[in-house]
Amino acid sequence: MPSPSVPLAKLGFLTIGSFDADDPRAGHETTLEVIELGERLGFDSAWLRHRHLQYGISSPVAVLAAASQRTSRIEFGTAVTPLGWENPLRLAEDLSTVDILSGGRVHPGVSVGPPMHFADVRETLYPDTADAEDFTYERVKRFVGLVRGDTASTFSGVEGIEQFSDRVQPHAPGLADRIWYGAASLNSARWAGEQGLNLLTSSVVKAFGPDDTDFAAIQHGQIEAFRSAHPDGAAARVSQGLVVIPTDSATAEQREKYTAYVDARTPRTAKPQGPANMLFAQDLVGTSDEIAERLYAHAAFRDVTEVVFALPFSFAAADYEQILTDIATKLGPALGWSPR
Template sequence: MAAAVPSPSSSQPSGRGSSRTLARLGFLTMGLFDPADPRAGHESTLELIRFGEELGFDSAWLRHRHLQFGISSPVAVMAAASQRTSTIELGTAVTPLGAENPFRLAEDLATVDVLSGGRIMPGFSTGRPMNFERYQDAIYPDTLEQEVLGYDRLLRLRSFLRGDAVGEAGRAGIEEFSDRVEPHSPGLADRLWYGAAGLRSAQWAGENGFRLLTSSVIAGENGTTDFASNQAEQIRAYRAVHPDGERARVSQGLVVIPTDSATPTQRARYRDYVDSRAGRVGVAHGPRRLLFAADLLGTSAEIAERLRDDAGFREVDEVAFALPFTLEPEDYVQILGDIAGALGPALGWRPGVEKGREHTAPLP
């Protein structure tokens, strides 16, 4: 079966070499649900995360959506997932901080991290959240003009998670007060990711020591509409200023749909999905010249070959492959099974259950 998209055109050399194997494999879900029966959809998401752990995936990531029929509270879903799993890392990709109170969010994230045994990897964006005009007045009915929605919001959140003082410790009668956000979860502040779409935000993430999430939508800033070369340049710019240099962690999120064990009906459904989105690829959209990555459809061997030719993929050794929207639960089971059983190994990955991975101590 021919793969659904052409190979990336970029031939720029990778800063890390094309032979680097895939060390960490994750998946990303939007967690869709029927508004008439929201529990069923959330249960399906939790079962998918549990299934991912059984397959040996290193991480499961949750999209964050407001006023939509997808996950609106990933922190709550991570809390539930943490009690049904024991090894898989749980992340958000991404939580828009413009809709959050950093102090309260720090309390929630630290609580879930403690409950999970140190497996939480929150990812964030700053600035105006997507579709913010639909709900901004519900959050800031009188104070929106006074709110600062930029990078400082994330720096404050990290400060709270580090345990920096926010008040005075002491006693008031029989009550005891801490000077920091409680509970405190050591190491959580070092596991924060930033979702960057352009060079400026990627460099800011690097300069400030955050991990980098780069997705299937980025800004085209190198004068071409080639997604892969633009993404590779952003990753290299990030590592050039990060304190850890080439060791700085970057996770790439692309949509991949392996068909090794798919039925003919599933293959047709996947083809329709990919075809419905193909027109946006290779075109710069809007004033920011946003570029969309092509969805990769085919056998695991075909997808692995195309990824090895992808300039962005050659810069990373961990991924969070995005599950397509609007498919059926059995489709996600098939796709995850083929990713873990065929595509990941074809890229050099070994399941976490084979690595003997322990999460009582977070990954560096």
């Protein structure tokens, strides 16, 4: 296994927080317990993904507020919040509140574009304004500005016994510098750099065409474009988010389950999918040494010193405990990382 020339600096994990529709509290509690476990294992961060109208966490901000009161050190992120579902002012208020409650541990990750299945939800989500809503980068710029302290109202001052501010309250100093943009395309990565944001990469990229199948090379190019456009250049923060499943302490039954999960998802990685040419990365399953060797061979992994490894979707709590424990105690150290 090759030795790292630069140690991995930050190690996080991502979960969608699945739950049973007939007993949603249990799944939410499991998600909070996973975050608590992550803190005990020394992970730097725990991230939640929005799952609107699905059986996964639909309100990561609310769950992270709860997690902030059950932990003291681990940082929190959203990967990602699709802003097409959100009012930027209200989201800025909610995230600023959780950042204050957590002591400055929030890392909002956002993306743009129309909501998924927009034709099916537009009359519920935006019954009067659907045609007027702006789902472009401007929505991100509004959100970032409001978090930063831009004017949100033409009125401020005292009215009766109430005092009003003309900017989002509470104001969370430093939160704007911790905003990440989830980019899948080269243009999005470049735009995020121009805005001075941090870059979240994942296990999905937009290929240039149906014959473009080198995932690592595409992601490497996006990271280069981002840093070339960013004011901080090579020091601009980038986090990679592949799916890794170490098996060091797994039982034979778990290894069989994990292998079947990866095998079922591998065919979609052979070529770009759909009219948008979305290309998926292969999930990495095996011992920590085997996974580390494959990561060091990955052109985009060699560009980063931060990762947020994505947990598989519908595994049992015991599986997540085993996977997270192996990542923290085996894979992370193999990549030069040390627990906090």
